[in-house]
Amino acid sequence: MELEIRHLRTLCAIADSGSVGRAAMTLGYSQQALSGQLQRIEGYFGEPLFERGPSGVEPTRYGLEVVARAREIVAGVDAIPRRPPAQDVVARKALRLACTNSPVLPGMLARARARLPERALNVSSVYASSQMVELLETGALDAAIGVDYPGQDLRHSGALAHRVVATEPSFLALSAGHRLRHRVEVRLSQLADDEWFLTPDDGAGWPGVFYAACAADGFAPAVVHEFLGDQTQLQRMVADGHGVSVVQATIRPMPGVLVKPLAGTPLWCRYLLAWRRDSLSADDVEALYAAATAAYRDLISRSPHYQAWATRGGVTSSPGAS
Secondary structure, three states: OOOOHHHHHHHHHHHHHOOHHHHHHHHOOOHHHHHHHHHHHHHHHOOOOEEEEOOEEEEOHHHHHHHHHHHHHHHHHHHOOOOOOHHHOOOOEEEEEEEOOOOHHHHHHHHHHHHOOOEEEEEEEOOOHHHHHHHHHOOOOOEEEEEEEOOEOOOOOOOEEEEEEEEEEEEEEEEOOOOOOOOOOEOHHHHOOOEEEEOOOOOOOOOHHHHHHHHHOOOOOOEEEEOOOOHHHHHHHHHOOOOEEEEEOOOOOOOOEEEEEEOOOOOEEEEEEEEEOOOOOHHHHHHHHHHHHHHHHHHHHOOHHHHHHHHOOOOOOOOOOO
């Protein structure tokens, strides 16, 4: 095996997360695939780089040295500016990118522009992943960040391709004065009498997966408010005690809002990069994917409730994840 930059990124991700499973989720691989890759990397270096334990992995003494060097190399590669050919400086080819309601977008844009200086990024907001697929199929978009759910893979023709950016658990937002505020985690059935704020049908499986999880826990939500709007407005309504909401695991709660994991982790969401095969080069795809995964890792690093869940031994892979 020849050592590549992606192998060094893998070592950094495992060291950062303290778990092969969590690193796999962040990088968009299955845990089995990443474990196999780690074995090949360790075979290249001639000895184990991580010690396995019941709560995860830790770098060995030699592993610490290798990871430190890997970070230097990755940082150096990321810092190398990419300059477009002289003839393309004036007229840069547009790359039409759409994104759903995802916190990944802001961090991804800055990184994508740095990695693709020769492309002019045109960004639009599209809520439903099914609509993104339609726009990609007709050539109205070149790429998109959408979602699907384990067991309900995003459907599209062979003209498109997609790659998993991250698979994350869905968490719960409730008021700081809620009766369950002292719980470390909350069962869905404990909220059978609460009012819910839910985003509308996204054409990829939501909110069907939510109702299925509620049914599996023995109840149907009494009151549901369909809400698709500003996250600040949503959090204010939750803070004021008007209801609870399923939220993304990396959400940054405002004062008066608590974010807690759901017991048993019954809900999962996958962020995807989808693109037209005839619109993007392999370098374009790799740059967008690297930008999206780096943005997601940054979100995790600034999400104490997600880190606390993972440290407590939260489930790190979902049924049907790939």
